Amino acid sequence: MTRWLIVFCDAKAAPGNARLSLRDHMIEIMFRRMRPGFGHCFAARPLPGGPWLVVEPLSVGLDVHIASADFPHWFDGELAAGRFRAVWANAVRQVEARFLGLGVLSCVRVVEALLGRKTGALTPYQLYRNLTREEEPMGGFFGGAPKAPEPDTSYIDEQRAKNAEKEAQLERENDARRRSRRGRAGAGRNLLRFDPEAGAPASTGDTDKIGG
DSSP, X not given: OOEEEEXXXXXXXXXXXXXXXXXXXXXXXXXXXXXXXXXXXXXEEEOTTSOEXXXXXXXTEEEEEEEOTTHHHHHHHHHHTTSOEEEEXXXXXXXXXXXXXOOOOOHHHHHHHHHTOXXXXXXXXXXHHHHHHHOOOOSTTTSSSSSOOOOOOHHHHHHHHHHHHHHHHHHHHHHHHHHHHHHHHHHHHHHHSOOHHHHSOOOOSOOOSTTO
């Protein structure tokens, strides 16, 4: 039985200065409405000897290529960084040709065709939900675990904590500067204030009022 590693990730956005056709502009709008982390999906499976077969649906076609044996190492890095989510799925062996229906040739449709199933999913996230409900223990992504592990988001959490600490430190420094400026301004006003106890001559009892 053939099994595929179905990978889910964000779609690559077009450069900000790119001139898009109407079709590409509609695709960009569609991507913006996708759930974060589930804008795109592709499939991969190991081949004898170590390399991997990767099937990458693109908006302009289908990229099918052989990845090197270090694909698992690269994949683990993306997974640990929280940029990938993945599910192992078995392809359904059909005795006869099966019509999967008409529709837009999207990444979801390509993955469904590879698996020989019709899930009814329209978006990568819907496909992910469908496949995770049916997921079977298969020894983890590359063996060793009882089932495919959840994505490790510790790297992202660590970066968020560092950014929050930097913002808090910056706010403390700005607050200290504001207090310092207020202190200097207050000291300047004190120097200009007339202090009769310190600077005025003692009164002799005489007055300069006329008729006093």
